[in-house]
Amino acid sequence: MTAPGVDDAVREKPPVLERRLHPVTPLRRAWAPVAVVIGWAVHDPDQTQRQLTRLTTTTLLLAIAVAVPAAALYGFLTWWFTHFAVTDSELRIRTGLVFRRTAHIRLERIQAIDVSQPLLARVAGVAKLKLDVVGTDKKDELAFLGAEEARALRAELLARAAGFAPETAHEVGEAPARELLRTPPRELALSLVLTGATWGTLAAALVVPPILWFATHSVWTVLATALPLLGAAGASSVGRFVAEYDWTVADSPDGLRIDRGLLDRVHETVPPGRVQTVRVVRPLLWRRRGWVRVELDVAGSSNSLLVPVAPREVAEAVIARVLPGVSVPPESALSRPPRRARWCVPVWWRGYGLVVTDGVFAAHEGLLRRSLALVPHAKVQSVRLAQGPWKRALGVADVHVDTGANKTVTARLRDAEEAAELLGAQAERSRTGRRDALPDRWMTEGADR
Amino acid sequence: METGSQENTAHNGRTGAASAGHEPVWTGLPPGLLRMRRLLLVVWLGLLTVGLAVLLGLLAGPVWATFALLPLAVAVWGWVMLGRNWRSWRYAERADDLLISRGVLWREETVVPYGRMQLVEVTSGPVERHFGLASVQLHTAAAATDATIPGLDPAEAERLRDRLTELGEARSAGL
Numbered sequence: 001m002t003a004p005g006v007d008d009a010v011r012e013k014p015p016v017l018e019r020r021l022h023p024v025t026p027l028r029r030a031w032a033p034v035a036v037v038i039g040w041a042v043h044d045p046d047q048t049q050r051q052l053t054r055l056t057t058t059t060l061l062l063a064i065a066v067a068v069p070a071a072a073l074y075g076f077l078t079w080w081f082t083h084f085a086v087t088d089s090e091l092r093i094r095t096g097l098v099f100r101r102t103a104h105i106r107l108e109r110i111q112a113i114d115v116s117q118p119l120l121a122r123v124a125g126v127a128k129l130k131l132d133v134v135g136t137d138k139k140d141e142l143a144f145l146g147a148e149e150a151r152a153l154r155a156e157l158l159a160r161a162a163g164f165a166p167e168t169a170h171e172v173g174e175a176p177a178r179e180l181l182r183t184p185p186r187e188l189a190l191s192l193v194l195t196g197a198t199w200g201t202l203a204a205a206l207v208v209p210p211i212l213w214f215a216t217h218s219v220w221t222v223l224a225t226a227l228p229l230l231g232a233a234g235a236s237s238v239g240r241f242v243a244e245y246d247w248t249v250a251d252s253p254d255g256l257r258i259d260r261g262l263l264d265r266v267h268e269t270v271p272p273g274r275v276q277t278v279r280v281v282r283p284l285l286w287r288r289r290g291w292v293r294v295e296l297d298v299a300g301s302s303n304s305l306l307v308p309v310a311p312r313e314v315a316e317a318v319i320a321r322v323l324p325g326v327s328v329p330p331e332s333a334l335s336r337p338p339r340r341a342r343w344c345v346p347v348w349w350r351g352y353g354l355v356v357t358d359g360v361f362a363a364h365e366g367l368l369r370r371s372l373a374l375v376p377h378a379k380v381q382s383v384r385l386a387q388g389p390w391k392r393a394l395g396v397a398d399v400h401v402d403t404g405a406n407k408t409v410t411a412r413l414r415d416a417e418e419a420a421e422l423l424g425a426q427a428e429r430s431r432t433g434r435r436d437a438l439p440d441r442w443m444t445e446g447a448d449r
Numbered sequence: 450m451e452t453g454s455q456e457n458t459a460h461n462g463r464t465g466a467a468s469a470g471h472e473p474v475w476t477g478l479p480p481g482l483l484r485m486r487r488l489l490l491v492v493w494l495g496l497l498t499v500g501l502a503v504l505l506g507l508l509a510g511p512v513w514a515t516f517a518l519l520p521l522a523v524a525v526w527g528w529v530m531l532g533r534n535w536r537s538w539r540y541a542e543r544a545d546d547l548l549i550s551r552g553v554l555w556r557e558e559t560v561v562p563y564g565r566m567q568l569v570e571v572t573s574g575p576v577e578r579h580f581g582l583a584s585v586q587l588h589t590a591a592a593a594t595d596a597t598i599p600g601l602d603p604a605e606a607e608r609l610r611d612r613l614t615e616l617g618e619a620r621s622a623g624l
Contacts, residue, residue: 381591402591427560
């Protein structure tokens with residue numbers, strides 16, 4: 001494994017092609033000073049009025065003459081000093097005018113690649129590219145690239161991460177994708193109408209401000225509470241509709257493709273074997289229609305939605321592609337906590353359940369909003385058993401399963417003896433489960449695709 | 450790399466299965482930690498008792514000074530509790546994973562497969578160093594994994610660290 005690396009170091013290195021971002025990049029922060037001025041004006045109108053009257057045309061022109069070129073120069077310089085390059089094993093991003101910063105992102109550690117296009121970027125024909133690696137932050141995204149360039153770069157990064165030879169990685173191109181699921185707008189809208197959170201925030205936004213008005217008769221208090229509440233209501237209904245519009249899940253040799261968005265388009269690629277947990281969520285009002293939502297956790301990724309709404313069978317087919325060889329266990333397969341657990345968690349104890357199959361550790365919770373969390377055995381980092389005094393008196397215990405995406409899945413209220421056995425058995429399974437896992441470079445030997 | 454770890458797990462699968470049958474060999478903590486904690490408890494609560502007794506005796510009268518017995522009672526209770534807590538801590542190095550068990554009322558048992566360890570840390574604060582103690586902390590990719598063994602002999606802590614690192618490398622697996 002080390003031999004080629006050493007060879008590379010010794011051999012005369014081919015010059016790494018360093019590239020710059022798209023020339024519109026400096027403009028992306030152009031709104032910031034405007035926003036600051038507007039924010040200040042809104043925050044303190046009287047003061048603004050007074051300052052404005054004091055301003056003469058000359059000073060205004062003078063200020064603009066200084067500020068605009070300075071901002072332009074700064075924008076130009078940050079763009080000029082930002083380079084990125086793709087080498088055999090990493091993506092290198094060099095930034096910084098005064099404080100130099102070089103990010104080296106190892107390609108085989110990539111957990112997901114997002115190409116996103118906010119509305120204005122779509123107009124300008126550019127896109128952001130972000131690599132999800134454990135530990136990267138906001139700075140490590142490439143914003144902006146030309147839309148075509150971003151697409152080509154993603155294909156190249158994925159090809160290199162998959163283990164294609166560097167010489168051929170250029171030509172491999174975009175892997176063909178097969179569409180698994182596309183959410184119809186009607187279904188999405190209806191699913192949001194049938195979500196309790198939508199109505200909850202809406203009701204709060206409509207009820208709280210009038211009450212406050214009667215109580216205080218202060219416009220500012222009412223506005224200060226009404227605006228965030230309206231914002232939350234909008235975000236949970238219209239915002240979600242816009243973000244989850246035209247949600248498409250496709251399968252390709254490079255992994256799972258998720259494309260979404262009405263105004264801002266986001267294209268996400270999750271390479272094979274990166275999914276740490278999958279949750280199948282069934283809100284109360286969706287159950288009659290047999291709909292589910294599927295959430296997933298990928299280490300280092302911010303997106304946690306796989307399917308916003310879909311019939312159960314369709315969602316299960318998608319899950320079968322995400323976690324190869326795993327079928328979602330039906331509710332009847334769950335083993336429930338012992339009856340005495342009702343003294344620990346009254347009523348809701350019925351919602352808990354656990355089933356362990358060859359592929360996954362699946363824990364169920366919730367009575368109204370039911371959620372089944374699946375963890376592939378190979379993704380388990382550690383197993384913990386916890387038992388407080390009250391649980392010990394009742395002879396029950398919780399088993400926590402920790403995954404790499406910083407999510408813990410818990411099988412609650414298991415019989416104490418069963419939990420102790422589960423602890424040992426799960427550790428054994430998580431250790432051996434790794435054997436069947438794909439290698440990090442998924443196109444190299446061992447992958448039977 | 451990948452094939453190597455596969456062979457390893459396959460090989461150890463047998464020994465693991467064999468050792469899973471009988472109970473793991475538990476190791477308790479050395480008495481140094483208990484000694485340190487009890488000493489700290491006695492020193493702090495002793496000072497509090499004396500301070501309170503003197504203060505109350507001077508300001509409110511000797512009868513009130515009996516309230517100073519309260520921290521003393523806490524000290525006695527703490528003495529017993531520290532002993533129980535110390536006895537509850539134990540760990541076992543099995544063929545493929547490390548077991549840590551702790552707690553009297555709130556019992557917790559953690560299993561960390563060696564292959565999942567990202568980093569092993571030996572830490573020793575100033576007080577611990579004075580008492581010749583060190584703790585070993587294991588980190589996996591999951592932040593929720595809280596596998597710490599406190600109050601070890603520094604030599605034992607280093608042995609454990611080296612062994613864990615070695616085993617971790619042999620069975621290494623990423624996320």
